[in-house]
Amino acid sequence: GTASARTDVLVVGSGPAGASAALFLATYGVDVTVVTKYGRLSDTPRAHITNQRTMETMRDVGLEQTLMDLATPWELMSNTTFCTSLAGEELGRVESWGTSLARKGDYEAQSPCHMLDAPQTITEPVLMKAAQERGAKVRFDTEYLSHSQDDEGVTTRLRDRLTGAEYSVRSRYLVGADGARSRVAADLDLPFEGPGAVGGALGIIFEADLSRFVAHRPSVLYWMLQPGAEKEGVGLGVLRMIKPWHEWMLMWGYAVADGPPDLTDEYIRELAVMLVGTDDFEMRVTARSPWTVNHHYATSLARGRVFCVGDAVHRHPPTNGLGSNTSVQDSYNLAWKLAHVLRGTASPSLLESYDAERAPIARQIVERANQSIADTGRIMQALGLDDTSDPARLEEALAARKAPGPEGDAVRAALRDAIAYKSYEFNAHGVEHNQRYVSTAVVPDGTPMPEFRRDEQLYAQPTTWPGAKLPHTWVTRDGHRVSTLDLVGRGEWSVVTGIGGASWLAAAAALGAARGLQLRPVSIGPGEAVEDPYGTWAQLRETDDGGVLLVRPDGYVAARSIAAPDSPEEAHAWLAGVLDAVLGPV
Ligand code: FDA
Numbered sequence: 090g091t092a093s094a095r096t097d098v099l100v101v102g103s104g105p106a107g108a109s110a111a112l113f114l115a116t117y118g119v120d121v122t123v124v125t126k127y128g129r130l131s132d133t134p135r136a137h138i139t140n141q142r143t144m145e146t147m148r149d150v151g152l153e154q155t156l157m158d159l160a161t162p163w164e165l166m167s168n169t170t171f172c173t174s175l176a177g178e179e180l181g182r183v184e185s186w187g188t189s190l191a192r193k194g195d196y197e198a199q200s201p202c203h204m205l206d207a208p209q210t211i212t213e214p215v216l217m218k219a220a221q222e223r224g225a226k227v228r229f230d231t232e233y234l235s236h237s238q239d240d241e242g243v244t245t246r247l248r249d250r251l252t253g254a255e256y257s258v259r260s261r262y263l264v265g266a267d268g269a270r271s272r273v274a275a276d277l278d279l280p281f282e283g284p285g286a287v288g289g290a291l292g293i294i295f296e297a298d299l300s301r302f303v304a305h306r307p308s309v310l311y312w313m314l315q316p317g318a319e320k321e322g323v324g325l326g327v328l329r330m331i332k333p334w335h336e337w338m339l340m341w342g343y344a345v346a347d348g349p350p351d352l353t354d355e356y357i358r359e360l361a362v363m364l365v366g367t368d369d370f371e372m373r374v375t376a377r378s379p380w381t382v383n384h385h386y387a388t389s390l391a392r393g394r395v396f397c398v399g400d401a402v403h404r405h406p407p408t409n410g411l412g413s414n415t416s417v418q419d420s421y422n423l424a425w426k427l428a429h430v431l432r433g434t435a436s437p438s439l440l441e442s443y444d445a446e447r448a449p450i451a452r453q454i455v456e457r458a459n460q461s462i463a464d465t466g467r468i469m470q471a472l473g474l475d476d477t478s479d480p481a482r483l484e485e486a487l488a489a490r491k492a493p494g495p496e497g498d499a500v501r502a503a504l505r506d507a508i509a510y511k512s513y514e515f516n517a518h519g520v521e522h523n524q525r526y527v528s529t530a531v532v533p534d535g536t537p538m539p540e541f542r543r544d545e546q547l548y549a550q551p552t553t554w555p556g557a558k559l560p561h562t563w564v565t566r567d568g569h570r571v572s573t574l575d576l577v578g579r580g581e582w583s584v585v586t587g588i589g590g591a592s593w594l595a596a597a598a599a600l601g602a603a604r605g606l607q608l609r610p611v612s613i614g615p616g617e618a619v620e621d622p623y624g625t626w627a628q629l630r631e632t633d634d635g636g637v638l639l640v641r642p643d644g645y646v647a648a649r650s651i652a653a654p655d656s657p658e659e660a661h662a663w664l665a666g667v668l669d670a671v672l673g674p675v
Contacts, residue, residue, distance in 0.1 A: 096122040096226070097431055099245055099260040101233040101273055103130055105209065106399025106416035107266030108216035109146070113424030115223035116150045117580045119431055122258065123220070124231040124247055126267075130217060133294060133376050134208030134331045134338065138166075138186070138309070138410025140521045142558075144202035145644070146421045149578040153202060155215055160207035161309075163188065165333055168308040169515050171468065171508055174366025175302035175311060175328065178487060180468075181508040182306065185515035192516055199522055199549045200561050201572035206309055208331055209413065233272055236263055238394050262427055263395045266420070269383065271401035279387040279397060283455060288382035288462075289343040290406075291350075293357050297372040299365065300334040307333065313364045314468065316478040325465055326364050339364060349379035382406045382462070386455040391444045396423055403451040408461035409514050411454040414521070419447050425580060425642035426530070429672065434606045436673025442530035450524055457546070461514040468511075471503035513546055522549035526556040530641065532648040532667045553631045553638055555646050559585070562625040564613060573626060576619060577640045581607035582647075584664070588614040589635025589653045592660035600664055604675050639667055647671050 098114055100107045103125035114121040139160065147153045167188035171180040186204050187196030196204070221227060234246040234255065243263040248255045265273025303311065313326035327340040341360055343349050350356060357377060362368045383404035390402045399416030423443045429435035469475040472486035489500045523545055525538060532555055539552050551560030559577055563570045577583040584597040594610040601608035613619045613626055614634060621627055632638065635653025637660075638646050648667035654660035 094122075094256070094258045096120055096258060096260050098122070098262045098264060098427055099124065099243070099258050100264045100266055101125075101245075102266035102268060102399070102401075103213065103217060103227070104266060104268055104399060104416065105136060105212060105216070105413035106268075106401070106420055107264070108213050108220065109417040110264050110266055110398060110420035110424060111220040111225040111227075112150060112152075112216045112223070113146075113420055114427060115220045115225040117424060117428035118224075119424075119428050120224070121220075122226040122228065122260075123217075124228045124233065124258075126230070126232045126250070128230045128250075130213040131209040133292070133378075134210050136212075136407070136410070136413030137206050137208040137329075137331070138414070139205050139207045139212070140410070140414045141196065141200035141202045141204055142521055142524075143414045143417045144205070145200060145574055146417055148202055148574070149644070150219070152215060152219055155219075156207055156212065157203070157205060159211045159215065160205040161330070161333060163203045163205055165307045165330075166204065166206055166309050168306050169310050169312065169511065170303075170306055170308045171312045171314065171325075173314055173483075173487070174364055175299060175313075176366030180314060180490075180504060182308075183508060183511050183515050185309070187516060187518060189516075192518070195518060195548060198561075199518070199551065201563075201574060206330075212413070233265075233267060235276060236273070236395065238263070243394050261394065261431060264420075264423070265395060265397040265401050266399050266416070267401055269400040269404045271397060273395065274387060274397045274401045277392045277395055277397065279392070279402065280389055281385050281387050282452070283383075283385040285383065285385050286345055286381045287384045287459070288406075289345040289349060289379055290382055291339070291341045291343060291352065291360075291379050292377070293339040293341075293352070293360070293374060294331070294337070294376040295339065295357075295361065295372045295374045296336050297361075297365075297370050298335050299328075299337065299370065302365065303330070303334050312465075314472075314474075314483070315363060316474075316480045316483055325468070326360075328364055343379065345381065352377040352379070382459075384455060384459045386451040388448055388452070389444055390419075390448050390451065391440070396440070396443055398423060402448075403455050405455040405458035406462055408458045409454070409517055409520065411458055411520070415450060415454050418450075421643055422447055428580065429642075432605075434604060434672065438673055439530060439671065442526075442528035445528035446526040446530065454520070457517070457520055461511075464510055464513060467507035468504065471507040472500065517546050518549045519544065519546045522551075522558075524558070525554070526645060528556075530647060530671050531556040531645070532670050534649045534651070536651075551629055553629070553646050553649055555649050557646055559638065559640050559644050559646055560629040562629055563623060564626050565620045565622055566618065571619075573613075574644055576611045576613075577609070578642060578644050580642050581609050582642060583609040583611050583640040585611040585613070585638040585640055586636065587612060587630075587634045588617065589633070590637055592654045592657040593637040593650075593664065595657060596661040596664040599661065600668060604668065604672070606668075606672075639664070641671075
């Protein structure tokens with residue numbers, strides 16, 4: 090067929106990246122169409138760890154509570170347990186995802202949102218339903234085949250998988266959210282780095298009531314030290330909670346070179362019995378598939394009018410739970426920029442900042458996730474098992490761990506250290522929060538990026554340095570507590586100042602009107618619309634009372650003036666200058 094359709098933005102894929110791109114774009118009023126290959130959303134739970142930065146995007150578009158109602162709450166994510174099997178010997182635990190007494194305050198101080206555990210089977214329908222309600226069009230059973238772009242737009246060739254009919258869609262922009270085997274990224278010939286496929290893992294989903302082994306030590310992940318498990322895969326055998334404590338995913342490594350084993354019922358039962366540590370349980374397998382441990386990231390995420398988001402441009406194992414989080418945050422970065430350019434309130438050059446800002450993140454998270462697999466090797470090393478999969482050696486090591494004397498002391502200490510080191514996977518708050526953007530959509534203020542005072546992977550460090558996300562703290566409006574993040578966002582720019590900064594707000598009103606742009610005025614201080622009764626905003630803002638932050642629709646600081654302006658003219662000239670720099674001249 091030759092029928093042709095039109096949309097402003099065509100999104101390929103309905104995973105976390107595509108569904109959230111559609112949601113954000115539709116929320117901003119953009120005409121968006123999603124096409125997706127299969128006749129359904131994800132039927133496997135895959136990504137589940139949902140971090141605070143992702144939840145902040147959901148809060149911004151009004152879906153935070155919806156997800157919290159459906160997800161496993163933060164409290165039940167509290168341990169990561171290392172053992173020989175669920176029924177077997179426990180080797181140690183890591184209090185995880187910020188739930189320990191020592192870390193909980195760090196997490197709560199950084200965000201109005203909590204972490205939660207929401208598998209893709211929960212998130213995708215929530216995102217897609219909201220996207221549809223806000224105007225996104227969705228076509229299932231529709232496969233992306235190819236595209237070509239010109240000065241005005243993109244022509245994408247699609248195939249209706251029910252009828253086999255091929256047709257074209259014409260759009261202003263194309264978003265490739267088509268996952269780890271992205272055709273869009275391949276067609277763009279995006280440059281990739283990293284070794285590629287580094288291991289194989291089996292994913293088996295089953296229902297079984299395992300409460301008696303786990304309910305007293307709630308974990309998202311139970312890691313099993315079993316001979317052979319460490320060969321490839323994610324380092325050890327894993328049982329992952331999908332629904333407490335009845336639905337599970339089993340992970341087990343295999344050598345990619347050999348190819349995956351035959352996933353027969355018998356083989357799966359054998360694995361499950363081994364990891365649970367007894368055959369005294371019933372199970373029902375609902376899905377089975379091998380997947381690849383990848384180490385691959387694109388160093389450029391876009392060309393012209395075509396942008397890739399999500400696993401299309403970063404491919405890595407589930408360690409650290411960064412996959413869908415990064416995918417959603419990619420789309421959050423891109424969506425407001427597309428909305429502005431389509432609305433005519435920004436020059437197309439703004440779109441170049443997507444690549445500049447997100448490509449370094451792609452690399453960072455792929456490296457981090459793979460490093461976490463290597464770090465699990467420390468546990469094997471601690472027990473002297475890194476060069477063997479001999480079950481007898483495991484028995485010896487376990488005995489040594491319980492033996493008195495210096496040898497036992499050394500094994501115990503080494504194992505404690507190796508397990509504690511896994512905080513780089515399970516409490517890597519800094520990895521999640523410390524993203525700093527350097528691009529044309531950020532105007533430096535001449536100050537160097539503040540140095541990290543603590544380990545930058547473990548600890549979040551808020552700053553208003555241009556390119557960082559606006560720090561969260563609780564302030565009040567009419568006496569009611571709101572987050573500073575609630576003062577910004579919703580697709581619009583904000584100008585955040587305090588007493589002595591009235592000229593910034595006057596300039597914002599004038600320039601906003603001239604540019605057809607919403608520049609939301611925010612003034613924080615005694616007697617202002619927003620007050621800082623705890624005094625924490627004054628501690629975090631890194632500006633004088635009358636200084637200013639220009640905050641982008643995604644909550645990142647685009648520009649900052651530490652001092653109050655000397656005159657209304659100066660305020661106007663500064664704001665005009667930074668808006669010109671970021672959005673292009675009007
Ligand atoms: P995703 O693969 O989800 O979606 C791709 C979409 O594109 C699908 O809708 C597909 O149908 C569509 N598509 C593909 N080709 C197409 C074509 N030619 N035409 C049309 N449509 C096409 N991440 C995380 O953050 N936390 C976690 O805890 C975990 N855990 C985890 C466990 C396991 C076992 C795995 C395998 C993975 C994880 N991940 C994870 C990673 C996570 O699953 C992954 O990062 C996200 O699903 C990526 O989302 P995307 O939307 O980019 O791709």
